[in-house]
Amino acid sequence: MHRMGLTLLLLTATAASAQDAAALQARSLAASCAACHGTLGHGVEGSVVPPLAGRPALQIDEQMKSFRSGSRVGTVMPQIAKGYSDAQIEQIARLLAKEQP
Amino acid sequence: MTMQRRQWMLGAAALAAGCAAPPPSRARVLVVGGGYGGATAAKYVRLFSERTIDVVLVEPNEVFISCPLSNLVLGGSRTLADLTVPYTALERRHGVRIVRDSVARIDAERRQALLASGATIGYDKLLLAPGVDLMWDSIEGLRAAHDEGRVLQAWKAGPETLALRRQLEAMPDGGVYALTIPEAPYRCPPGPYERACQVAAYFKQAKPRAKVLVFDANPDITSKPALFKKVFAEDYAGIVDYRPQHKAVAVDARRGVVKFEVQEEQRADVLNVLPSQRAGALAVDSGLANAGGQRWVGINYLDFSATAAKDVYVVGDSILAAPAMPKSGHMANAHAKVAAAAIVAELMGWPVDPAPMLTNTCYSFVDATRVMHVASVHAYVAAEKNYRTVAGSGGLSPGPSELEGRYGWNWARTIWSDALG
Numbered sequence: 001m002h003r004m005g006l007t008l009l010l011l012t013a014t015a016a017s018a019q020d021a022a023a024l025q026a027r028s029l030a031a032s033c034a035a036c037h038g039t040l041g042h043g044v045e046g047s048v049v050p051p052l053a054g055r056p057a058l059q060i061d062e063q064m065k066s067f068r069s070g071s072r073v074g075t076v077m078p079q080i081a082k083g084y085s086d087a088q089i090e091q092i093a094r095l096l097a098k099e100q101p
Numbered sequence: 102m103t104m105q106r107r108q109w110m111l112g113a114a115a116l117a118a119g120c121a122a123p124p125p126s127r128a129r130v131l132v133v134g135g136g137y138g139g140a141t142a143a144k145y146v147r148l149f150s151e152r153t154i155d156v157v158l159v160e161p162n163e164v165f166i167s168c169p170l171s172n173l174v175l176g177g178s179r180t181l182a183d184l185t186v187p188y189t190a191l192e193r194r195h196g197v198r199i200v201r202d203s204v205a206r207i208d209a210e211r212r213q214a215l216l217a218s219g220a221t222i223g224y225d226k227l228l229l230a231p232g233v234d235l236m237w238d239s240i241e242g243l244r245a246a247h248d249e250g251r252v253l254q255a256w257k258a259g260p261e262t263l264a265l266r267r268q269l270e271a272m273p274d275g276g277v278y279a280l281t282i283p284e285a286p287y288r289c290p291p292g293p294y295e296r297a298c299q300v301a302a303y304f305k306q307a308k309p310r311a312k313v314l315v316f317d318a319n320p321d322i323t324s325k326p327a328l329f330k331k332v333f334a335e336d337y338a339g340i341v342d343y344r345p346q347h348k349a350v351a352v353d354a355r356r357g358v359v360k361f362e363v364q365e366e367q368r369a370d371v372l373n374v375l376p377s378q379r380a381g382a383l384a385v386d387s388g389l390a391n392a393g394g395q396r397w398v399g400i401n402y403l404d405f406s407a408t409a410a411k412d413v414y415v416v417g418d419s420i421l422a423a424p425a426m427p428k429s430g431h432m433a434n435a436h437a438k439v440a441a442a443a444i445v446a447e448l449m450g451w452p453v454d455p456a457p458m459l460t461n462t463c464y465s466f467v468d469a470t471r472v473m474h475v476a477s478v479h480a481y482v483a484a485e486k487n488y489r490t491v492a493g494s495g496g497l498s499p500g501p502s503e504l505e506g507r508y509g510w511n512w513a514r515t516i517w518s519d520a521l522g
Binding site: 028 | 144145148149431434438439441442445446449450451452454457459460462474476477478479480490491493494495496498507508512514515516518519522
């Protein structure tokens with residue numbers, strides 16, 4: 001009983017650390033947006049670019065993909081969006097959507 | 102249950118709950134240099150570790166002054182105060198301990214940094230962001246001329262930016278301002294051409310007979326060449342005279358003369374001479390500058406660790422840049438986040454991100470309000486152990502615009518907040 005409990009805890013810990021590592025990688029990926037959109041998508045006061053924190057994930061995802069395809073025009077964003085894969089865009093969108101606006 | 106065991110179980114429970122458990126015995130990351138790279142790294146180690154890793158930032162200056170946009174101070178549309186940000190939020194909001202000092206020496210064996218004041222700080226991981234050093238002795242007579250305040254660089258923003266502005270103000274109408282550009286790589290590839298535009302914009306309005314002579318050691322304009330040539334021709338015809346393949350080798354400040362490797366010497370009323378650059382002195386003195394003709398720091402691009410020392414990471418202008426990667430503030434901010442994530446992962450015992458991404462946007466102000474950009478996205482390619490720009494991504498503005506002028510200023514306010522806020 002004693003030993004089983006310990007093994008279970010260890011397994012849970014390993015799974016959790018893999019999860020934490022993946023979460024850190026997603027945060028690092030989304031941090032690319034922060035230089036222009038603010039840390040974790042929180043824009044500066046009076047920002048002229050859209051804040052991303054707390055936007056629905058689907059909306060961020062759609063906008064990025066329309067910048068990428070060229071159906072939405074822009075200055076910098078169409079050029080940046082073309083550098084990211086579907087999976088990367090979805091990861092970024094999910095993470096920023098979780099933020100409080 | 103013993104005390105030790107209970108602590109271990111608490112730790113495991115915290116992990117299972119998805120919280121970041123503190124690494125053993127509270128690790129410390131020492132960051133040296135509070136520019137775009139260092140300030141960002143200090144903040145993001147705190148963010149990514151959920152404040153479980155201690156961060157100490159050693160920086161001699163009381164405030165951050167941005168190099169990007171400092172050409173606008175020369176043009177006269179912004180003041181140095183507009184480009185100045187305090188370090189206080191890093192301390193108050195993020196719990197970074199700031200030490201106003203500089204690092205004299207690194208003992209990588211003992212994982213200690215010796216400060217100029219004589220104190221030592223131990224670390225588990227060391228991140229250096231020393232920027233560039235100007236190689237005064239690469240141009241004969243420049244060191245003395247600079248020390249006397251006659252020939253300025255103003256490539257590191259601060260009091261010298263104001264001093265150069267005063268020289269421009271004191272120059273008579275009909276006078277000549279000469280800017281020399283070193284061979285690439287140097288800090289901020291479009292910066293010299295933006296500076297030529299800013300000084301020309303000032304002359305156009307205040308001293309219409311004055312000239313801007315640009316002597317470039319490179320075969321052509323290093324960044325946004327077609328765009329800058331168009332601006333020189335359309336906005337500053339008769340003011341800006343751009344001459345490629347002019348490598349400055351000597352200055353004679355008394356006669357106001359710059360000499361070149363090949364061509365005849367030129368006289369100017371204001372000489373602004375930019376010498377060749379290399380990694381900041383701390384990186385060079387610590388034996389880390391082992392790449393690019395011993396001028397730049399060789400790093401493992403996956404995590405920005407130095408190839409010459411263990412547990413030492415280097416970001417920003419001082420590294421040997423990957424192909425098509427500019428030495429820019431935005432790039433340093435991006436390096437810092439990848440390095441911060443790698444450091445946190447290492448200290449937590451997690452795998453390091455195998456596929457980091459970097460983005461860059463450089464805005465250039467051609468006058469007080471109109472701006473053009475160059476953007477790029479860089480993905481780590483494991484097979485090459487280096488970054489490559491993602492095919493089809495990145496690009497330039499079609500031309501300068503006021504819309505991008507608003508974006509450019511917004512970029513500055515946002516990245517300062519991202520690094521320091």
